[in-house]
Amino acid sequence: MVVFKKPHALSDVPLHYCPGCTHGIVHRLVAEVIDELGIEGKTIGIAPVGCSVMAYNYFECDMIEAAHGRAPAVATGVKRANPDNIVFTYQGDGDLASIGTAETVHSAARNENITVIFINNAIYGMTGGQMAPTSLPGQVTQTSPYGRDVNLCGYPVKICEMLAQLDGPEYLERVTVNNVKQIKNAKRAIKKAFQNQIDGKGFSLIEVISSCPTNWGMTPQAALKWIDEKMIPYYPLGVYKDRSAEKKEDKQ
Amino acid sequence: MERKRNIINSLSLVPEELEQFNFARYEKYAEIERTEARAEEYRMEDAEICVAAFGIASRVSRNAVDAAREMGIKVGLIRPITLWPFPVDPFKRSLSTVKKYISVELNMGQMIEDVRLATECRRPVTLCNRAGGMIPTPEQVLEAIKAAANGGEQ
Numbered sequence: 001m002v003v004f005k006k007p008h009a010l011s012d013v014p015l016h017y018c019p020g021c022t023h024g025i026v027h028r029l030v031a032e033v034i035d036e037l038g039i040e041g042k043t044i045g046i047a048p049v050g051c052s053v054m055a056y057n058y059f060e061c062d063m064i065e066a067a068h069g070r071a072p073a074v075a076t077g078v079k080r081a082n083p084d085n086i087v088f089t090y091q092g093d094g095d096l097a098s099i100g101t102a103e104t105v106h107s108a109a110r111n112e113n114i115t116v117i118f119i120n121n122a123i124y125g126m127t128g129g130q131m132a133p134t135s136l137p138g139q140v141t142q143t144s145p146y147g148r149d150v151n152l153c154g155y156p157v158k159i160c161e162m163l164a165q166l167d168g169p170e171y172l173e174r175v176t177v178n179n180v181k182q183i184k185n186a187k188r189a190i191k192k193a194f195q196n197q198i199d200g201k202g203f204s205l206i207e208v209i210s211s212c213p214t215n216w217g218m219t220p221q222a223a224l225k226w227i228d229e230k231m232i233p234y235y236p237l238g239v240y241k242d243r244s245a246e247k248k249e250d251k252q
Numbered sequence: 253m254e255r256k257r258n259i260i261n262s263l264s265l266v267p268e269e270l271e272q273f274n275f276a277r278y279e280k281y282a283e284i285e286r287t288e289a290r291a292e293e294y295r296m297e298d299a300e301i302c303v304a305a306f307g308i309a310s311r312v313s314r315n316a317v318d319a320a321r322e323m324g325i326k327v328g329l330i331r332p333i334t335l336w337p338f339p340v341d342p343f344k345r346s347l348s349t350v351k352k353y354i355s356v357e358l359n360m361g362q363m364i365e366d367v368r369l370a371t372e373c374r375r376p377v378t379l380c381n382r383a384g385g386m387i388p389t390p391e392q393v394l395e396a397i398k399a400a401a402n403g404g405e406q
């Protein structure tokens with residue numbers, strides 16, 4: 001009996017991610033969901049610019065690599081041209097919450113029927129650990145060596161809270177993957193975000209609080225702990241919008 | 253998945269592959285440079301002074317060239333129609349008669365560098381320009397032509 005195997009939707013190549021990076025876990029969850037929903041062959045992924053740019057080599061489906069931050073715009077075009085395909089983006093916080101803020105906000109406002117997987121690791125990973133819009137107050141990064149000074153750099157952008165103000169989006173949830181329980185919960189959320197698209201419900205975004213041990217300057221274990229101690233208090237987990245559930249409540 | 257998956261990207265992280273890609277691109281650019289450069293030459297047959305101008309500046313310069321010709325100054329106009337590829341040939345040919353070039357531009361001087369490159373800096377090139385949306389008058393260009401003819405400004 002096979003107890004554990006690689007999801008079919010994940011290519012059989014070595015990942016380039018650093019040891020202990022949670023990108024790999026999230027890749028696996030997305031691939032498992034593609035397998036379980038039986039949407040391999042009709043799923044199109046949009047890769048970002050960032051550490052996960054090479055996601056196009058890892059997901060065993062058709063992939064397009066978008067310019068930095070433009071993934072939701074590319075996804076919009078793909079989905080509108082091919083409404084029968086399942087279209088997802090996979091983006092970091094530098095990509096989605098900084099250079100791509102406009103695309104993020106407007107695709108949510110338009111309630112595009114796409115699925116967005118948003119990796120919030122509070123830093124620019126690929127370029128060597130610069131401050132991201134999501135870096136925490138006081139967080140030490142390459143470009144904030146004395147800690148993020150909110151008087152100088154402002155406050156972090158809370159994407160789920162921000163998008164929840166819009167009438168457009170169907171589903172917004174923040175999860176993390178720093179232990180088994182949370183990984184299971186994250187998978188449930190990601191699956192729902194894909195199911196929503198299959199059901200034609202519209203824009204679903206799952207924000208995954210992730211670790212970047214390399215640029216946080218921590219061991220993988222310490223990084224997972226830092227998620228609990230620092231990230232989650234600032235970025236509370238949970239559902240920020242679920243329009244279908246809201247509608248059901250209205251009827252009752 | 254049954255069929256081979258499609259990957260659409262513009263990223264090439266293998267140096268051996270990227271170098272070949274660059275070579276292929278540059279072959280294409282070279283072909284464009286050979287086949288697509290366009291320019292209009294106006295009264296250039298025996299010109300000793302050449303005004304280089306495109307767009308609005310070229311229309312102004314044409315009047316100035318006509319006025320200068322009436323005064324007996326041997327001046328012509330090369331009007332690049334394509335700026336890339338830059339029409340190097342008409343400038344190269346013009347070197348047999350032209351002694352001075354004037355680049356007339358609606359900016360702080362951008363094409364002047366292309367004129368220098370096209371003539372391989374073998375003749376002086378001066379700038380006659382306005383900027384910010386201002387347009388030189390034919391008189392201003394005529395003054396520049398007269399100054400060049402009188403050996404001034406160099």
Ligand SMILES: Cc1ncc(C[n+]2csc(CCOP(=O)(O)OP(=O)(O)O)c2C)c(N)n1
Pocket residue numbers: 049050051052068091092093094095096099119121123124125126127132212
């Ligand atoms: C238009 C453009 N601007 C800047 C860059 C440089 N760049 C590459 S990756 C990156 C940041 C990515 O950070 P994030 O989205 O947080 O992803 P991570 O690497 O942390 O997974 C930047 C700014 C680029 N490639 N393109």
Ligand code: SF4
Pocket residue numbers: 016017018020021022023051121125126211212213214215
């Ligand atoms: S730099 Fe950070 S985000 Fe990028 S692969 Fe390494 S640990 Fe992961």
